[in-house]
Amino acid sequence: MGRFCFCFPKCRVAKIMAWLQILLGGLVILVSLASLYKFYNAGFFLHNEDICRHLYTGRTESFSEGFDIRALKDRVDEVLDQMSELQQSLERSVKQMDKAHEDLGKTTMSKLDHKRFLEQQVIKPLYSAHIALRQIRFPNLDPNSSTISIKEPPLINAFITEEIRKYITPKENRIGKMNIYGTKSVHNTIGHSCALMKKELEEYMDYDIGSYCKDDWNLAQKLMVGGCDPLPRRRCLTRASKVYNKPFPINESLWRTPEDGNVRWNNYQCRNFGCLSSKNPKRGYSKCTGCFDMEKEKLKWVVNSSLPVDFLIRDMLAIKPGQLRIGLDFGIGTGSFAARMREHNVTIVSTSLNLGAPFSETIALRGLIPLYMTLNQRLPFFDNTIDLIHTTGLIDGWMDMLLLDFILFDWDRILRPGGLLWIDRFFCLRKDLDDYMYMLLQFRYKKHRWAVVPKSESEVYLSALMEKPPRAI
Structure with missing residues (x-):
């Protein structure tokens, strides 16, 4: 027995x-x-x-x-x-x-x-x-x-996860007529590289409908940076900080460090804003190292510098008095340029990515507008609508020439005739300067300010303030 x-x-x-x-x-x-x-x-x-x-x-x-x-x-x-x-x-x-x-004969599986x-x-x-x-x-x-x-759809057979397949499938109008867009169905979009990052995307879309999402914004950002952009929508509830407090009033928030409890710190190396100081070697990020020090940020673009590549906001505004109303700050930062421009009644949208620190959350907590996007994406603005484009800290000599050319033409598309393009402290190798200068000058913009200074023996800084010409055809 x-x-x-x-x-x-x-x-x-x-x-x-x-x-x-x-x-x-x-x-x-x-x-x-x-x-x-x-x-x-x-x-x-x-x-x-x-x-x-x-x-x-x-x-x-x-x-x-x-x-x-x-x-x-x-x-x-x-x-x-x-x-x-x-x-x-x-x-x-x-x-x-x-x-x-x-022991097998003495025990039974429950x-x-x-x-x-x-x-x-x-x-x-x-x-x-x-x-x-x-x-x-x-x-x-x-x-x-x-x-x-x-x-x-051609991509549907690339995925097993049912939620991805449901998202990709075209959604036909319920009444069988044209919708407000003039189409009979709505096609949800995902980035073409999603098929190459199938394992990560299926992990991202593995959730219970209506329940809380996983705290996986870092996985979402990895997908976006890898070309799986735009990401599919999800039908789960996003998580927030457990101790979220009311943000500061707008007259205080522009130049005040946000409260630590309003940020989810789980996927960062730091656990508070004090840890993000540029003096901390273990802060977890390397771009824009002084961006979280509001006392230093207050000095940017308003105090004269010894370097001719550092332009001032008041000089830029004097070129187009009363004509600059909306703009784009294309770079990495905590929104200080947008904060300064807000003081002059100019609305600036700041692009952001959380590269080791909560850049997006900080911009929003300061009462400004973060646009969470990567370099892979076409700018979501219509043609000839933006008064000002400012860029610093992101577009530099590390970038492939062809990629930079596509980005510059996209900027030219959204910048209105008479709008200003401010290239702020672009740096590259000295031997590549002529190539980058040609790429900037090919649009025949009017040069209001132009400065080149050495950064090191082999590198240089370039700053330019240019105006888009009218193109009546």
Whole structure:
């Protein structure tokens, strides 16, 4: 009797493994039969002319475009990996039972442990494999088209996570008419590199609908910087600081360090604003090291400097008195330029990324507007609408020439005729200065201020204040 109790759990696991192998074999046979049926049905029984022409003639564009062989290979590999991991997990469980054979007959697995084992080790991997197998199919054809055209979005088969697939799928209007945009459906967008960062994106989109999101803004920023930008929307509740206090009034907040409790510090090296001091070597960031020292920030752009590359705000405003109303500060910082311009009744939007410190939160807590975006993204402003573009600390000589050219043309697109472009302390290698000067001067802007000074033996600073000319065509 004792020997029977010892074998029973081991036999149960062996039976589970056997049934899983039978199930996998059955699925493979079904997929093979379905594929053969499709081919035989197209070529020998129903003689669909479109499909026959597609298969037996040289016109293979629709098939090559519609059937993603890479996605098919990825799905098969995922199923095989998951089945292999499941088998290894079950084998490890059996080996553990063999090692504990002395106590195996005396103990029994509780129902809760058995339920947890089935859910985590069997059901969840099988479900993932099941979803992946369902994606091994011919693409859905558009029934309203006379030719072979694909109905489903091209990226949808790159992902398994159901929430991503739901987000990518076009959303047709409920009443079947045109919406305010003049289209019959709405297409949600994601960055093209999301397919290359599939594992990270699926982790980001793995949540319970309506519950709290994970504290994973750093994962979201990693995806954005990697080109998965824009990110898909999520249907979970964002987390906030547990001790969030009312922000300071606007007449105090511009030049006052925010309270520590209004920032989530979990993913930063520091845990308070005092730790972010430029004197602390373990502050966790290297860009704009003095940005969190408000006493030093107050001196920027208002106090004369010994360097000719340091322009003053009052000199810039004197060039276009009363004509500068809205602008963009393109760089890394805590919004000090926007704070100074606000004192002159000019509204500035500041781009931001949390590169080791809470730059975005600080800008907002000062009562200013942070625009959370990367260099990868086209600026979300319409043509000829911005009065002023100021840039410092981000666009420098490290950047690829072609990337910088695209960015400069995007700036030119949104800057209105007569608007000002302020290049503030751009630095590069001395030998590359002529190339960068050519890129700046190709737009034929009027130069109001222009200064070049040495930064080191091999590097130089360049500052420029230029005006976009009118282009009446």
